[in-house]
Amino acid sequence: MERMLGKKKYIAVFVLPALLLFLLFGIAPLITTGVYSLFDYDGIGKMDFLGLDNYIELFTTDRYFPRALRNSFILVGASIFIQLPVSLALAMILSRGVKGEKAFRTIYFIPVVISSMVIGQLWMKIFHSEYGLLNIFIRFLGMKDFEYSWLSNPSTAFLSTVVPSIWQYIGYHMLIFYAGIKSISTDYYEAAKIDGATNWQTSIKITIPLLAPVIKTCMVFALTGSLRAFDLIYVMTNGGPNHASDVPGTLMYNNLFRKGLYGYGSAQAFFIVLECLVLSLVISKLFKRAEENASAI
Amino acid sequence: MTKKVKRSILYLILVLIALTQLFPLYWLVTFSLKSNIEIFGANVIGLPQEWRWDNYIEAFTTGGIFRYFMNSVLYSLVTVVMTGLLSAMAGYALTRMHWKFRALVFGIFTLGIMIPTQAALLPLFQVLDKLGLKGGYLGLMIPYTVFAIPMSIMILTGFYKGIPKEMEEAAYIDGCGVFRCFASIIIPIIKPALATASIFTFLNTWNELMFANTLVDSDKFRTLPVGIMSFAGQYSTDWGLIGAGMVIATLPTILIYFLLSNQVQESLVAGAVKG
Numbered sequence: 001m002e003r004m005l006g007k008k009k010y011i012a013v014f015v016l017p018a019l020l021l022f023l024l025f026g027i028a029p030l031i032t033t034g035v036y037s038l039f040d041y042d043g044i045g046k047m048d049f050l051g052l053d054n055y056i057e058l059f060t061t062d063r064y065f066p067r068a069l070r071n072s073f074i075l076v077g078a079s080i081f082i083q084l085p086v087s088l089a090l091a092m093i094l095s096r097g098v099k100g101e102k103a104f105r106t107i108y109f110i111p112v113v114i115s116s117m118v119i120g121q122l123w124m125k126i127f128h129s130e131y132g133l134l135n136i137f138i139r140f141l142g143m144k145d146f147e148y149s150w151l152s153n154p155s156t157a158f159l160s161t162v163v164p165s166i167w168q169y170i171g172y173h174m175l176i177f178y179a180g181i182k183s184i185s186t187d188y189y190e191a192a193k194i195d196g197a198t199n200w201q202t203s204i205k206i207t208i209p210l211l212a213p214v215i216k217t218c219m220v221f222a223l224t225g226s227l228r229a230f231d232l233i234y235v236m237t238n239g240g241p242n243h244a245s246d247v248p249g250t251l252m253y254n255n256l257f258r259k260g261l262y263g264y265g266s267a268q269a270f271f272i273v274l275e276c277l278v279l280s281l282v283i284s285k286l287f288k289r290a291e292e293n294a295s296a297i
Numbered sequence: 298m299t300k301k302v303k304r305s306i307l308y309l310i311l312v313l314i315a316l317t318q319l320f321p322l323y324w325l326v327t328f329s330l331k332s333n334i335e336i337f338g339a340n341v342i343g344l345p346q347e348w349r350w351d352n353y354i355e356a357f358t359t360g361g362i363f364r365y366f367m368n369s370v371l372y373s374l375v376t377v378v379m380t381g382l383l384s385a386m387a388g389y390a391l392t393r394m395h396w397k398f399r400a401l402v403f404g405i406f407t408l409g410i411m412i413p414t415q416a417a418l419l420p421l422f423q424v425l426d427k428l429g430l431k432g433g434y435l436g437l438m439i440p441y442t443v444f445a446i447p448m449s450i451m452i453l454t455g456f457y458k459g460i461p462k463e464m465e466e467a468a469y470i471d472g473c474g475v476f477r478c479f480a481s482i483i484i485p486i487i488k489p490a491l492a493t494a495s496i497f498t499f500l501n502t503w504n505e506l507m508f509a510n511t512l513v514d515s516d517k518f519r520t521l522p523v524g525i526m527s528f529a530g531q532y533s534t535d536w537g538l539i540g541a542g543m544v545i546a547t548l549p550t551i552l553i554y555f556l557l558s559n560q561v562q563e564s565l566v567a568g569a570v571k572g
Contacts, residue, residue, distance in 0.1 A: 014389055113504075167317070262419060
């Protein structure tokens with residue numbers, strides 16, 4: 001067996017199809033984007049080398065990028081400080097074994113399997129100024145002052161796209177937390193019970209610290225998912241009105257495919273890759289201590 | 298507070314959030330079966346007074362949705378099969394075969410999970426165009442397969458590492474060739490992991506928007522999500538019709554979810570739990 005499985009011929013046949021496809025259509029395009037980002041290039045004419053000028057322009061003369069970046073960080077904040085705590089709380093309640101536990105899990109997870117196009121279209125209708133659920137409800141309550149044209153008003157457009165982004169993936173993070181909690185040995189809880197700890201105390205002192213690696217994973221997902229956000233916002237507002245709800249993803253897309261700014265758009269695309277990498281590393285670093293503490297319990 | 302009160306409050310939270318998750322979807326399904334008169338005022342949140350199945354018939358016949366639906370089925374099936382086969386083979390080589398650059402290649406695939414697809418979009422667009430594949434079926438099947446492979450390999454290698462070598466060993470000693478052994482012994486063993494990976498690939502392919510929106514320009518090859526999006530723009534005032542289109546786009550994934558909810562949940566968090 002060892003001899004058979006060491007033959008180069010077989011190894012090549014088994015691994016090369018996937019590897020070559022992936023290098024050619026996955027890795028090479030990524031690197032090309034990195035190269036384009038250093039040039040002034042419109043796709044047809046010649047490419048002028050600019051060095052890091054495109055990246056500098058993002059933060060100096062670009063009128064829209066700083067706001068798009070700020071929006072993406074609002075999304076990160078909402079994911080980490082609203083979505084994850086809600087998901088964690090749900091997972092903790094459910095993992096204690098309540099009636100209908102499986103039904104709740106199934107329901108929370110439904111939006112995850114639905115296309116973001118459908119989710120976006122659906123929430124567009126919910127936020128519709130005339131016939132949307134939200135404004136009908138507001139009118140029903142008689143609070144006319146709060147009746148906005150949610151998606152066409154620059155001050156509410158972006159926040160209106162944040163809501164479905166949070167809503168859609170609550171069940172996803174809940175399930176990751178739930179799986180993590182279920183894998184914690186029951187010994188800890190029994191010992192805590194003997195010591196007379198309350199449910200609240202065991203949650204804070206045992207569950208959360210032991211869950212540190214899982215919380216880290218969820219935070220990295222929430223972070224990278226938010227930084228590269230595209231689909232929902234593209235469907236709901238396409239960054240409008242007047243760029244109020246742009247994120248780097250939508251800005252990049254329109255620069256590349258509407259305006260033909262191949263070099264500049266690539267710099268925005270590559271910036272997203274870089275910030276995802278760097279900030280994921282930062283989160284991992286921050287969690288290093290927490291994880292060490294967890295293994296000490 | 299007594300224990301009973303506390304428990305009731307917690308239960309209430311669970312129910313409230315379940316309602317928040319379900320209500321928009323309930324609303325979607327009911328308005329897909331209503332006329333505009335009901336949707337726009339007469340009966341906003343109730344069940345339809347008159348069940349207009351016509352919305353569905355109309356969506357299927359006028360909007361070209363049937364064509365988009367069949368396209369999406371084709372894209373998804375081919376992607377699932379290609380991804381499954383390629384990553385099962387690569388995963389086998391990565392865990393069972395002995396070669397020099399194994400760790401490096403594995404690292405490359407791991408990296409692939411983290412690439413935001415939009416960062417590869419423009420060069421991908423150009424290379425598919427140069428090869429004459431952009432705008433056709435292959436022009437979308439290839440990117441879908443390529444970007445599904447890393448996660449599929451992760452799921453499968455995790456599984457390969459856990460299966461004992463005895464059965465293969467016996468087969469090889471009996472003179473079974475590598476290809477036959479892979480097809481008749483390995484594939485049946487890894488079926489559960491292959492199912493998990495396939496569900497993941499299917500859901501992502503079926504729901505994908507950015508590639509489909511960028512790499513396909515003709516109606517003929519359009520996928521369901523992009524089709525419904527332009528359909529929604531075109532018939533923007535006919536909510537019942539749009540709603541029907543949206544439900545049609547969602548039905549296959551929801552159906553699979555209800556039939557296999559445990560496997561679907563498991564496959565979508567597989568990456569998180571293993572990584």
